[in-house]
Amino acid sequence: MYICIDIGGTDIKYGVMDAAGEFAVHGTLPTEAKAYGGPGIVRKVSDLVRETCGTYDVRGVAISTAGMVDPATGEIVYALEESIPQYRGVNWKAIMRENFDLPAAVENDVNCAALGELWKGAGRGASSLFAMTIGTSIGGCLIVDGKVVHGASQSAGEIAYMRVPGGRLHERCSAAELVSAVCCANGLPAGSIDGHFVFDLLAKGDPAAQEEVALLIDSLADAITNVVCVVNPERIVLGGGIMAQEAVLRPLLEAALRDRLPSIVYEATTITFAATQNNAGMLGALYHFLQEHGNLSASVLP
Known part of the structure; x- marks a missing residue:
């Protein structure tokens, strides 16, 4: 199973999906971006991953996020300070690897929404x-x-x-x-x-x-x-x-x-x-993860 997370300025959508894009569970929590900034988002996402790993056999973390992303490194290279303070420089791949020993893939939220539509919409x-x-x-x-x-x-x-x-x-x-x-x-x-x-x-x-x-x-x-x-x-x-x-x-x-x-x-x-409506970002994040890690089978391709 894969943890899929869609980080926006208002909400963080999350879900657990299999490689075919079927949800086992999904939900939403407030980002509180202006109150707690990037460090607060890191804490919220880390808590989600920690809790999910206690319930499911997790193979990786797929992240869709606001801001400009370097998908190769997993780093946020640009984010508006007035929208999400202290978010630039957050490296999601490093956080998932060092804290949870899990592979991760990270992509911009609009790009993920587009990939979600390509795959399922x-x-x-x-x-x-x-x-x-x-x-x-x-x-x-x-x-x-x-x-x-x-x-x-x-x-x-x-x-x-x-x-x-x-x-x-x-x-x-x-x-x-x-x-x-x-x-x-x-x-x-x-x-x-x-x-x-x-x-x-x-x-x-x-x-x-x-x-x-x-x-x-x-x-x-x-x-x-x-x-x-x-x-x-x-x-x-x-x-x-x-x-x-x-x-x-x-x-x-x-x-x-x-x-x-x-x-x-x-x-x-x-x-x-x-x-695909509200699920587009999570679906696209998973598609990107499977694409990046070479796990796209013929049955998964759009």
């Missing part, structure tokens, strides 16, 4: 895909022939910084920006609504919600067009909180992409929406 069977998470912030990951493309600084896919008309993609497409804009336009107190409320307003014909969602679609379509023009992936996988509104967003997005892409390119690019 909307990316199954694709020879190349680009995954985008549209949530509190924006993330991306390119996978070619089953392997994540990391880039020279381990930051390939950091599309939050991509320039689109109006600013960076984070400023145009994130859930936080969408909610803030609708809130302000309707004269509501800051923090009084969430993304679900925005789409409720949209369904009721609220002009501000209509305008802001249209702007989001335009910016997202620009970003997808940029990605497709550069890497020409077989599939685009869209995940994150906002993308749960597939029924509303798909027709708008497809219409915008048809206007932007040559028909031969548009027809060769499949737009899909993420299917």
Whole structure:
């Protein structure tokens, strides 16, 4: 069995899985990142591993985590101090080896979510895909022939910084920006609504919600067009909180992409929406572990 851990700024998801990706147990605990920082996360994860090793025959630890990761060394090479203080420099491979004598694999959370979709979700069977998470912030990951493309600084896919008309993609497409804009336009107190409320307003014909969602679609379509023009992936996988509104967003997005892409390119690019939901990070972490340690059998491959 394998311990799979998905470390986010708000929650730590954890599970115990077999090599086929079937859960024996899973759960969630608060990260408390701002209160206790990297050292607190290390303590929480170590306690989880220690407890699990007392119950299961554990063969390894698969970790998905926020921040930029060097998968070869298992070290966090960059993390925003305001999000997770004192996290840069944490080396998960060394911690698992020295404290528990267990092998570990570590990968960025967006990359893991993409691998999870490749293995068990909307990316199954694709020879190349680009995954985008549209949530509190924006993330991306390119996978070619089953392997994540990391880039020279381990930051390939950091599309939050991509320039689109109006600013960076984070400023145009994130859930936080969408909610803030609708809130302000309707004269509501800051923090009084969430993304679900925005789409409720949209369904009721609220002009501000209509305008802001249209702007989001335009910016997202620009970003997808940029990605497709550069890497020409077989599939685009869209995940994150906002993308749960597939029924509303798909027709708008497809219409915008048809206007932007040559028909031969548009027809060769499949737009899909993420299917593994909250388990994507843990599934991708396990897939990455099995991949790294040469344990991917033909029955496991997507």
